[in-house]
Amino acid sequence: MNMRIEKLKEEHERNENKIAYLQAKNKKLAEKIRQLENDDIIGAVRNSGVTIDELLRLLGKTDAAPNTKTDLEEIDDEI
Numbered sequence: 062m063n064m065r066i067e068k069l070k071e072e073h074e075r076n077e078n079k080i081a082y083l084q085a086k087n088k089k090l091a092e093k094i095r096q097l098e099n100d101d102i103i104g105a106v107r108n109s110g111v112t113i114d115e116l117l118r119l120l121g122k123t124d125a126a127p128n129t130k131t132d133l134e135e136i137d138d139e140i
Contacts, residue, residue, distance in 0.1 A: 106116060117123060 111119070
């Protein structure tokens, strides 16, 4: 086979390996960034002294707020 073709195929394969490695590395970095951002958000919320209900109301998520007291009462009723 033509040596130039062989060299280009080898370079192509090396590049694909590098790309796969860098994509995996970027995925891990994105996960670390997201975790650190989540930690910052949680810390800020805890330091503000806002309750869960107040936070959900502030975020406009009042319909999605779990009613933990009712949930616990249901569990007690089942026992």
